[in-house]
Amino acid sequence: MTSTGSAHLLTAILQSLQAPAGRNTNIRTIVNNTAVTLSRLTNPLNVSLLTTQSLAAPAIWNNPSPLSASQAVFDIFRLSTQERARESNRALSLNEWIDAVVTGADARVPRWKHALVSSGILAAFEADDARLPFTTRTNLEAHLLEVVNFHFEFSTSGIETHACILAISNAYRLLSEDSRYMLNYPALTGALLPAMFLSPEGYQTGDFLRQIDRSVPIGQQKMAVVPSFSLKDFLTHPFVANMGALAKLAATSMASSGETETINGALSVLATYSRSLVSIWRETGLSTLPDDATISHDPVQTNTAQLWHVLKSSLFSAVVVLESIVRILLQSHQIARNNEVHTFASQILCILRDFYFITHRTNPAAFGTYMFVYHACVDIVMSNPAQAESLAAQLAPIQDQIPAGTIPAHPTDILRDLYFLNTLEYLVISCSPRFCTTIVSPSLTPYLTSPSITPILREPFESAHSLMLAMIGCPQLVESSYKILPGYIESVFAAYPLFLSTRQFRLAMASLIKFTSPPTALSGIQRDLPDIILEMLCARIEAADSRYPVKAYKPPSSVPADATPDGSAPAAAEPQAEEEFTERDVCILSMLDSLPFMEEAALERWLDIAAGYVGKTTKGDSREALRGRFWDVISGELDVGRSQLAIPWWSEGGREVVLGISA
Structure with a gap:
């Protein structure tokens, strides 16, 4: 470009920068034109002049969003440096051109704007930093860190700090290890968040x-x-x-x-x-x-x-x-x-x-x-048990806002209850009986006593069941658990299969047998609790439907998750298998799931009963599934003592009962 053409272009750009910003001002056009002009100037004085004017231009800075203006200025120096670095045959070398740009950010320009200049130049070499001389890079990094550290330390808000955040966020990945070490990280964190x-x-x-x-x-x-x-x-x-x-x-x-x-x-x-x-x-x-x-x-x-x-x-x-x-x-x-x-x-x-x-x-x-x-x-x-109970109290529903014993009306409050129930399932082992009686039980009881097929209430309902099982299994809560156990057992049977999923029902039955069988504390209060629960299960088996599969509960289709912070999409959840078991099958499976937790003295009797139910099953698919589950339990899930009872039982007639073979 001739000197005359360059002068005309510079004059036009300076006039556009000095024009007052208006509704029709196109900032992106101004940025692109200024960047192209700045990259083509060969007179260091003109380079410095345009730099100074860009950092004070009314067309850019008279903006409702000062940070958007800072972004525009950053883009000017990034784009112009990229354009200038692509062409080496210029009267003004790249290093001299950068020196002229830095000179333009003089004492008349607020120091925080200097950071936009330095970071813009550094960001231009992200793809290929070999063309930036080492001394120039070191000076730019030192100047940038001096400015941002000062503003982060003495100011945590305002356009000055926000512009410095914009500058360092674009240049940080390009800084050398030595320069990164010089950054004031506590001050940066205090300003950035x-x-x-x-x-x-x-x-x-x-x-x-x-x-x-x-x-x-x-x-x-x-x-x-x-x-x-x-x-x-x-x-x-x-x-x-x-x-x-x-x-x-x-x-x-x-x-x-x-x-x-x-x-x-x-x-x-x-x-x-x-x-x-x-x-x-x-x-x-x-x-x-x-x-x-x-x-x-x-x-x-x-x-x-x-x-x-x-x-x-x-x-x-x-x-x-x-x-x-x-x-x-x-x-x-x-x-x-x-x-x-x-x-x-x-x-x-x-x-x-x-x-x-x-x-x-x-x-x-x-x-x-x-x-x-x-x-x-x-x-x-x-x-830390004390901290665990303190946290549980913080997460508990606020009784002043939501009356005790009621389900909140707002979906957001229901989700807060769900988070509380899910988290307390872990923390309840550290909670005192008094806390569980006064805080936990009133929070979960409404969901247990008011089962619903409404999707938003289904999850809290199942979480309340899981939390109740966790409470029953806590040794320090044995007295209160014994008092609530009869009502909870009845609620489990009443909720299945309409409200309680097959997985949750089987888990509940096996857990109840585990928590009430010796040597647990509950068995010391009433030793025959497992037999009572299993007798109730037998009555349910006799009355249960054996013709049609239980309708599988499927949670409502959730909105697909967006990409995670690392840029990858979350893994898709595994599809839920279709349940083909009838209600009778599920009750028998629940009994089989409970066998590994039974007291040895009662195991042989319940092996006979469970085998009888399996042997009497006539539906082909159900019969094979129940036989397979029975074998899995006695061959791989029993401990040594129970195995010594189950193996002789199997070889002395138990196998024939399971297979339905007449003696």
Whole structure:
């Protein structure tokens, strides 16, 4: 390009940068034109001039979103450097050109804008950093770290800090190991997490839900309380669009810091966000909308499926940070010595409780990071019985808000109960009898006594059964367990097969025999409890239907989980096998499942009874399945003492009874 042409082009660009920003201003066009012009300039003074003007241009910075302006400036220097690096035959060498750009970011330009220049140049060499001279790279990295460390240490909010976060998040993966070592990680964590979850440029402490709710169309009209909220525009916010990279940077920063104060600050931010998010979600009408409901007509029609994508992204980002914290808790001897690890683990489980209305839709079993965080924290808390009971009290339904003995009306409250029931199944072994009587029993009783085929109530119902079995198996709860046992046994028989799944019924029967057979504490109160339960099972076998298979309960099809934070899709859940057993078959299978737990003195009698039921089965498929299960039990599931009874029994006539062969 001739000097005259270059001068005309520079003049035109400078005029466009100085023009006041208006509704018709196209920032992307300004960015592209400025980047191309900057890359073609060969006079160092002109390069510095255009750099200075870009960092103060009204057309860019008079923007309702200062962070979007920062993103635009970052893009100018990244794109111009990429363009300049592709052409080596210039009067001005690449190194001289970079020096001229850096010179343009002089003392008249706020220091935080310097970070955008340095990170933009560094980011341009992500694909091929060999062309950037070592000395130049070192100077750029040192300058960037000097600026961001200063702002992270003395300011944790505002455009200055947010611009520095934008700069370091784009350049961090390109920094040398020595430069990364110089980064102030505690200060970075303290600035980064509030920016991600609490700031207007991030997830806004969940307030975006309230704005969406106000914009939900009613029929063909829209509520005109506030201007319509655009979910599409929200997703283009620099922090929201780059949340995956920010979450990984936050996790790295947390791991590199590992200080108790930093962990406290991080958990405080996540707790504030999760509490606010679930509170706003509960108070709005968004939770009741179907997945294809329109939530915005202007400017682009969006639906609740896209909203769930945003919510899941916020969950994934939070869990990535929590994983880093959990790893610190497991590895830090200092935190363990200070006895803070149990408190931190409890806080994490409370945060996960508030996120559960999102987690429930994401197939958590396929989300490995979430499962690691959850189970690791449960294990940590269980190692301290006092902390376990304290956590259980925090997770328990609030009696002032939901009357004792009733099922909440709001779906979000039901899901919180479900999280409580699932978690308490692990913690109940550490809870006192008084706590279980006053807190646990009132929480699970409504679900046990009011079975429902409604999908949202089915899971709490089965979780309540699992928790009840866990309570019955706790030695410290033997007195209270004995009192509630008769009612619970009746509820199990009454709930199957309409409300209780086959798997849950078989598990309940086997567990009841296990917990009431010697040498358990319950057997010391009433030794014949197993015989009573099995006699009830025999009566059910005689009355049960033997013609038609039990209708298999299939949970409602869940919304497919979005990609996990590492970019891969969660593994698909295994399809549920079709149940072909009749009600009579299931009751017999339950008796067979119980054989390994029976007292040796009673085993032989119940072997005869169970074998008789199997031998009398006439339906072909059922007969083969029952015979196979009987053989599996006596050949591989009995301990040594019971095997010494079962093997002679089998060879002395038991086999013929099972096969239905007349003596």
